[in-house]
């Protein structure tokens with residue numbers, strides 16, 4: 001169907017234990033067999049599994065990422081927190097920032113911007129999540145919301161920073177409902193234009209996240225401007241993740 005580079009980011013959220021690592025064997029095998037396909041796979045397990053994932057994936061083409069980090073770049077008295085340096089030392093190359101589940105927990109645009117700067121300082125690739133709530137969509141505030149999140153989150157960043165945008169409509173996360181293709185195309189075009197206004201990137205990469213699964217992947221793949229997917233629930237089963245990638249490239 002395609003041979004363009006697409007990202008597949010597995011966001012395990014607060015799921016998984018050491019036993020779950022076994023399921024990754026299938027995925028490692030799959031990536032070895034499909035070296036020619038131009039996909040980039042990144043596992044973002046909970047912090048507790050970063051080290052084990054890092055060990056397991058050392059010799060593979062699969063990268064690992066963290067699901068969040070603290071904004072403070074140096075070590076300090078921040079009980080329960082982990083900063084970008086710590087996750088980089090564990091082997092993470094990516095970090096998800098601005099996820100709506102963390103915005104709900106109090107992450108503002110200002111804090112997210114600080115986190116992004118801290119992560120970039122550690123040479124991590126940032127997966128910067130943005131997206132409107134259902135009520136914002138209903139009130140036709142989608143563009144305004146996205147614009148505010150983009151300008152707040154990316155404020156003051158240097159050109160060609162390692163930023164990947166992930167568009168995740170909040171109403172789509174975990175609901176099984178995805179936007180209509182026409183709406184997605186329009187929003188992704190808007191996001192690309194807004195990001196370009198804010199920061200000079202060689203290419204603006206935009207992923208889609210929110211209920212990506214085996215049933216809707218073919219529909220989503222019809223949108224050429226999507227550069228990959230941030231996958232929650234469906235990424236926890238190795239077979240599902242493999243099949244989603246297969247359906248994209250077959």
Ligand code: 13P
Pocket residue numbers: 011099168172173174175176209210211212230231232233234
């Ligand atoms: P689901 O794929 O479970 O809807 O989660 C999406 C998400 O939040 C990925 O970051």
